Amino acid sequence: MTTDVLLQASHLYLARRHKQVLTDISLNLERGRITTLIGPNGCGKSTLIRILLGLENADQGEIKRAPGLRIGYMPQRLALEPRLPLTVTGFLKLARGATHDAIEYWLDRLDIRLLAAQDIQDLSGGEWQRVLLARALLIRPDLLVLDEPVQGVDVQGQHALYRLIPQLRNELNCAVLMVSHDLHLVMAATDEVICMNGHICCSGHPDQVSVSSEYRELFGHVMPTNLQPIAHYTHHHDHRHCLDGHIESGSKPQA
């Protein structure tokens, strides 16, 4: 592994109840890069994340993590005791890396200071997502893993969160791995997209993936009207890519 590679997964396979969930998944997560996993419901995104985090084991394959790697994880769901009376600050205190200073810092940085004394049961979906993000950031992770970070967040909030993620990457100089359902929403906030459906269908820069036939087969051509890109992306595509994103020989390179 080179020094910038924080996690390297090679040829992961996993079956669950006779169903092949993951097939031959290989990827590298590098410091300073944002990687987005995208794919339809049930394609194995959360399972892959759990395996990369070491919460589940693959049937086959290998995962190498940089020594001492600090991982901050924002799960898709968090099972909480429903009647547990707990303020946001109390909840954050339970997390790894929860020093007084760290909690104070992330409450301000994520604009959730006003929620500090609020009961976690009373948070809106969007507020809860920010609190979960703060919890993942407390240890100042080398690798920040976000499983559908905009779930339950309104469109404005989604844009705000996807603008924040590259800022956090710059601030912490960390790697980010996130799961999203909508490439066009995240494409300005990601360096690499891995499009999966059990196996990796295609991967590369969001510009390349969004025009690839494998991506279009999975997601169709039409962008939902309510989901506009955060930043305007233009496609100058007059050449073809191999599945690994390289330009096919003989095709015209981009101007």
Ligand SMILES: Nc1ncnc2c1ncn2[C@@H]1O[C@H](COP(=O)(O)OP(=O)(O)OP(=O)(O)O)[C@@H](O)[C@H]1O
């Ligand atoms: N413990 C299990 N037993 C049986 N099947 C499982 C188990 N865990 C996951 N699966 C199956 O594995 C597949 C992948 O699930 P996973 O949650 O990883 O998908 P996902 O891409 O994250 O989906 P979504 O976008 O809906 O969150 C699904 O078909 C799911 O039903």
